Amino acid sequence: MRAIPSELNGPASRGADAFRRPHWTPVAATAIALAVAALLALPLVSLARIAAIGDAEIWPHLAAYVIPNAAAQTVLLLGGVAIVTTAAGAGTAWLVTTFRFAGRGMLLLLLPLPLALPTYIAAYVYGDMLDAAGPVQSALRAAFGWQSAGDYWFPPVRSLPGAILIIGFVLYPYVYLAARAMFQTQCATFIDAARATGATPTRAMRDIALPLARPALAVGVALALLETLNDIGATEYLGVQTLTLSVFTTWLNRGSLPGAAQIALAMLAIVAALIAFEAYGRRHQRYQSVQDSRVTAPVALHGSRSLLALVACLVPVAFGFLIPTGFLLREAILRSLSGGIDPALLRHGLTTVTLAACATLVILLVGLAATLGRRLVPGRFVAAGVGIATLGYAIPGTVLALGLLGPLVAIDDAINWLSLYFTGASVGLVVAGSSAALIIAYSVRFLAIAIGFMQAGLARIPREFDEVARACGAGPTKLVGDIHLPLLRPALWGAALLVFVDCLKELPMTLLLRPLNTETLSTYIYQFASRGNFEDGALAALLIVAVGLLPVARMVHLAEGRPAARTRPAK
Amino acid sequence: MFAAAKTFARAFVTLGAVAAAGSAFAQSGEVNVYTYRETKLVQPLFDAFTKDTGIKVNIISASSGLEQRIKSEGERSPADVLLTVDIGRLEDAVRAGITQPIVSPALDKVIGAQYSDPEGHWVGISLRARVVYASKERVKQDSITYEELADPKWKGKICIRSGQHIYNNALIAAFIAKHGEAKAEEWLRGLKANLAQKPSGGDRETARDVAAGKCDLGIGNTYYWALMATSDAQKPWADATKVILPTFAGGGTHVNVSGVVLAKYAPNKANAMTLIEWLAGEKAQHIYADVNYEYPLRAGVAVNAIIAGYGTLKPDTLALSKVAAAKKAAAALVDKVGFDN
Numbered sequence: 001m002r003a004i005p006s007e008l009n010g011p012a013s014r015g016a017d018a019f020r021r022p023h024w025t026p027v028a029a030t031a032i033a034l035a036v037a038a039l040l041a042l043p044l045v046s047l048a049r050i051a052a053i054g055d056a057e058i059w060p061h062l063a064a065y066v067i068p069n070a071a072a073q074t075v076l077l078l079g080g081v082a083i084v085t086t087a088a089g090a091g092t093a094w095l096v097t098t099f100r101f102a103g104r105g106m107l108l109l110l111l112p113l114p115l116a117l118p119t120y121i122a123a124y125v126y127g128d129m130l131d132a133a134g135p136v137q138s139a140l141r142a143a144f145g146w147q148s149a150g151d152y153w154f155p156p157v158r159s160l161p162g163a164i165l166i167i168g169f170v171l172y173p174y175v176y177l178a179a180r181a182m183f184q185t186q187c188a189t190f191i192d193a194a195r196a197t198g199a200t201p202t203r204a205m206r207d208i209a210l211p212l213a214r215p216a217l218a219v220g221v222a223l224a225l226l227e228t229l230n231d232i233g234a235t236e237y238l239g240v241q242t243l244t245l246s247v248f249t250t251w252l253n254r255g256s257l258p259g260a261a262q263i264a265l266a267m268l269a270i271v272a273a274l275i276a277f278e279a280y281g282r283r284h285q286r287y288q289s290v291q292d293s294r295v296t297a298p299v300a301l302h303g304s305r306s307l308l309a310l311v312a313c314l315v316p317v318a319f320g321f322l323i324p325t326g327f328l329l330r331e332a333i334l335r336s337l338s339g340g341i342d343p344a345l346l347r348h349g350l351t352t353v354t355l356a357a358c359a360t361l362v363i364l365l366v367g368l369a370a371t372l373g374r375r376l377v378p379g380r381f382v383a384a385g386v387g388i389a390t391l392g393y394a395i396p397g398t399v400l401a402l403g404l405l406g407p408l409v410a411i412d413d414a415i416n417w418l419s420l421y422f423t424g425a426s427v428g429l430v431v432a433g434s435s436a437a438l439i440i441a442y443s444v445r446f447l448a449i450a451i452g453f454m455q456a457g458l459a460r461i462p463r464e465f466d467e468v469a470r471a472c473g474a475g476p477t478k479l480v481g482d483i484h485l486p487l488l489r490p491a492l493w494g495a496a497l498l499v500f501v502d503c504l505k506e507l508p509m510t511l512l513l514r515p516l517n518t519e520t521l522s523t524y525i526y527q528f529a530s531r532g533n534f535e536d537g538a539l540a541a542l543l544i545v546a547v548g549l550l551p552v553a554r555m556v557h558l559a560e561g562r563p564a565a566r567t568r569p570a571k
Numbered sequence: 572m573f574a575a576a577k578t579f580a581r582a583f584v585t586l587g588a589v590a591a592a593g594s595a596f597a598q599s600g601e602v603n604v605y606t607y608r609e610t611k612l613v614q615p616l617f618d619a620f621t622k623d624t625g626i627k628v629n630i631i632s633a634s635s636g637l638e639q640r641i642k643s644e645g646e647r648s649p650a651d652v653l654l655t656v657d658i659g660r661l662e663d664a665v666r667a668g669i670t671q672p673i674v675s676p677a678l679d680k681v682i683g684a685q686y687s688d689p690e691g692h693w694v695g696i697s698l699r700a701r702v703v704y705a706s707k708e709r710v711k712q713d714s715i716t717y718e719e720l721a722d723p724k725w726k727g728k729i730c731i732r733s734g735q736h737i738y739n740n741a742l743i744a745a746f747i748a749k750h751g752e753a754k755a756e757e758w759l760r761g762l763k764a765n766l767a768q769k770p771s772g773g774d775r776e777t778a779r780d781v782a783a784g785k786c787d788l789g790i791g792n793t794y795y796w797a798l799m800a801t802s803d804a805q806k807p808w809a810d811a812t813k814v815i816l817p818t819f820a821g822g823g824t825h826v827n828v829s830g831v832v833l834a835k836y837a838p839n840k841a842n843a844m845t846l847i848e849w850l851a852g853e854k855a856q857h858i859y860a861d862v863n864y865e866y867p868l869r870a871g872v873a874v875n876a877i878i879a880g881y882g883t884l885k886p887d888t889l890a891l892s893k894v895a896a897a898k899k900a901a902a903a904l905v906d907k908v909g910f911d912n
Contacts, residue, residue: 512636
C-alpha cells in the first residue's frame with residue numbers, strides 16, 4: 001500500500017460546492033490571498049525590473065566560467081544535504097516513534113535543537129575544531145609524533161563533503177519535525193494494522209509510514225534545501241562555490257547587479273519548477289486519514305538494541321547541537337571570565353525576541369488566512385496566490401532585501417504623499433527606516449514555512465469534517481473556529497516554532513534593512529565573525545540557542561504530552 | 572477569525588508605534604552613519620567623537636548593499652556619511668550617485684592626494700596592506716615580491732582565501748593595473764598551482780594553517796596578524812609566523828584604503844562634515860592606529876608598535892582609481908583560471 005487513494009475518503013471532491021450560499025468567505029479569502037500574493041510579489045517584481053535592465057555581455061563569461069561549476073557544486077551540495085537531512089531527520093523520527101528505548105524522553109527534547117544554531121556558526125565551530133591548527137589535529141600530531149600538518153592526511157573540513165555534513169546535521173530538524181508529526185498521528189492506524197498482520201517495524205516504515213509521510217517529508221526536505229540554498233556564510237567559509245555565492249560575486253565583484261538578479265530569478269524558477277514537479281508527482285494521491293487521536297504504541301527495545309537506537313539518535317544531536325554548543329559554551333565562559341559580559345547583549349536580546357515575536361505573529365495570521373482561504377475556496381485563483389506567497393523562501397536573503405528596498409520606499413512615498421496632503425507635513429521613512437521593514441522582510445521570507453506546515457496539517461483534516469459541519473448548519477467562521485483551528489494546533493505550534501527560530505537567526509536581511517542603532521543577536525555575532533573572531537560572539541550565539549530552546553521545549557511538551565499509550569514488548 | 576483579526580489589528584498598532592519611534596532621526600546634534608565597518612570596530616571612535624563634539628552618532632552597519640539602500644531611500648535618506656573599506660566600493664558609491672563633494676581645505680592639508688578623490692567625492696581615512704604571513708620555522712627569507720608567489724618553488728606551500736574576496740580582488744586588480752591582463756593571468760595560474768589547498772576560510776584561518784604547517788606562506792591583511800598577536804587564545808599562531816611586507820617588482824606594497832563619502836541628501840550635513848574632519852584628526856587617527864591596527868593616513872601619527880614591527884611600509888604608488896578600474900577584470904580572471912574551484 002503506497003498511499004490512500006481518494007476514493008477511500010469519500011466525496012472530498014465535492015468540497016468545492018460546500019458553500020453555495022452567497023457568503024463573504026470566498027470574497028474575503030480571495031482578497032486575502034491576493035493581498036498576500038501582491039505583498040510577496042513586490043520584491044520579485046522589483047528584482048525582475050533590476051534583471052530587465054539587462055547585462056547581456058556578462059552571460060557568455062558566466063556561462064563559460066561560472067555557472068557550470070557553480071551549478072554542479074550546488075547540485076552536489078543540495079543532494080548531499082537532502083540525503084543527510086532525510087536520513088538523520090526521518091530516521092530519528094522513525095526510531096523515537098516506533099520504539100521505546102533508554103534515553104528516548106531526553107532525545108524527544110534534544111532532537112529538534114540544532115534548529116536554534118545558525119548554520120554559519122556551526123561552520124566556524126567545526127572549522128576551528130577540525131582544521132590543521134584545531135584541537136583534534138593538534139592532539140593527533142601530539143599522539144603520533146608528527147611535526148606539522150604536512151606530515152599526514154586529514155580530511156579537509158573546509159570542503160564540499162564538510163559542508164554537506166555540517167549543514168545537514170544542523171538542518172535535519174526540519175525533516176525530523178515534519179516526519180515525527182506525520183508518523184505520530186497519521187500513520188498510527190495503518191502501522192498498527194500492518195503490525196497486527198505480522199509486518200516488521202522496518203517493513204511498516206518502508207511500505208507504509210514513509211509513503212504516507214511523503215508530503216510532510218517533502219515539506220521538511222524542501223525547507224532544509226531552501227535554507228541551504230539561502231546560505232552564504234557557511235558555504236563561502238567552507239570554500240563551496242554555490243550558485244548563491246555566484247549571485248553575490250556577480251553583483252559585488254563582476255559589477256553586475258542585473259546579472260546577479262538574473263541568476264537569482266533563474267534559480268527561483270528552477271526551485272519553483274522542482275516544487276511543482278514534486279506536487280505533480282503525487283497529484284492523484286490524497287493524504288487525508290481519519291484523524292486518530294491515539295499515537296502509535298512504541299515497541300520497547302532492550303539491551304544492545306536499545307543502546308543502538310540511542311546511539312543512532314545521538315549522532316545527529318551530537319554533531320548538530322551538543323558539540324557546537326559545547327564549544328560555544330567553553331568560549332563564552334573563557335571570554336566572560338577574562339573580559340566580562342557586554343551589557344548591551346541584554347538589549348540586543350530583547351530587540352531580537354521582540355522582532356521575532358512580532359514577525360511570527362504576523363506570519364501566522366497571514367499564513368492562516370491564506371491557508372484557510374484556500375481550503376474554503378478551492379479555486380485556482382486562491383491556490384495560485386498562496387503559491388506565489390511561498391516563493392519568498394526560495395530567494396537568498398540579501399537578494400530579497402535588495403528587492404524589498406524599492407517597494408518599502410514606495411510605501412513610504414505613498415504615506416508621505418497622504419501625510420503631506422492631509423497634514424502638510426512629511427513623516428519620513430516610517431516603513432523603510434523602521435522595524436516595520438524587518439517585519440515585512442521576515443514575513444515575505446518565512447511565510448512559506450508557515451503555509452507549508454499549515455497546509456500539511458490541514459490536509460490531514462478530512463474534508464468530510466467540513467461537509468458534516470456544513471450539513472449541521474455551521475458557517476465558515478464556526479467551521480474554522482470549532483474544527484480547523486483546534487485540529488491545526490500541532491501544525492500551528494510547529495510553524496510558530498520554526499518561524500520564530502528562523503527570525504531569531506536571520507542575518508542577511510536584518511543586516512541590510514534594520515533601522516539605525518538596532519542590533520539583533522545575529523548581527524552582533526556577525527561583526528565578530530567578519531573580523532575573524534567569531535568566538536567573541538559565542539555568548540550571543542548561545543543566547544539565540546537559549547531563546548530558541550523555550551519554544552522548542554513548549555512544542556515538544558505539547559506534541560509529546562499526551563498520556564503515554566500502551567506499550568508492548570518487542571517480539 | 573474575528574479574534575484573530577483583532578490580534579492582527581493590535582499587532583499593527585504596535586508596529587506603528589515601533590515605526591514612529593524609528594523615524595525620529597534627522598535632528599540637530601546627531602549624525603547618521605551607514606558603515607561597512609563593524610559596529611564594535613567604529614564604536615570607540617564614535618564614543619570619542621561624541622565626547623569631543625556632543626554630536627550623537629547613529630549607526631547602521633552591513634556587509635553589502637548600503638549604496639543600494641541609500642539610493643532607494645532617495646531624498647528622504649537619513650544617511651549622512653557612508654564609511655567603507657576598499658577603493659572599489661568607494662568608487663561604486665560615487666558612481667551610484669549617492670555622494671556629494673567633501674569641501675574642506677583642512678582635510679586637503681592632512682590627507683594626501685593619493686588617498687582622496689580628485690573631485691572630493693571620497694576621502695581616505697586609513698590604510699591596510701595585503702601582506703604575506705610566513706612560517707618562522709620554514710621560511711628563511713625576509714623579503715618577497717608578489718610576482719614571486721607564482722614561482723614554482725612554492726608549489727603546494729601557499730594558503731589564501733577566495734580569490735573573489737574583496738581583499739584579493741583588489742590585489743589581483745592592482746597586479747592587472749601594473750602588468751596587464753596577460754601577465755596577470757599567467758601569475759594567477761602560477762599562484763593557483765602553488766596553493767596547498769582550495770581557497771577557503773578567512774585571513775585568520777590562513778594564518779592558522781601556516782602556523783600548523785599546512786602551508787608555508789599565507790596571504791592576509793596587516794591588522795589580522797596584530798589582532799592575533801594581542802589575543803591570548805590566538806597568540807600561538809602569531810608566534811609561529813612572521814609578517815613580510817611584499818612589494819611589486821620595482822614597486823611598493825599593495826595597500827587598500829578605508830574611507831568616507833558624504834551622502835548626497837545628508838540631512839545633517841554640517842555635523843557630517845564635523846565628523847569627517849574629526850576622523851582625519853589626531854585623536855581618531857591614533858584610535859585607527861592603536862585600536863584597529865591600521866595605518867593612519869594623517870602625516871605625523873605613528874603606526875602601532877606591532878604593525879611597525881613588520882618593517883617600514885612603502886605603499887605602491889599606482890593610483891588607486893586604476894586599481895578600482897581593474898576590479899571587474901580581476902573578478903573575471905579569477906573565474907577564468909578557476910582560482911576558487
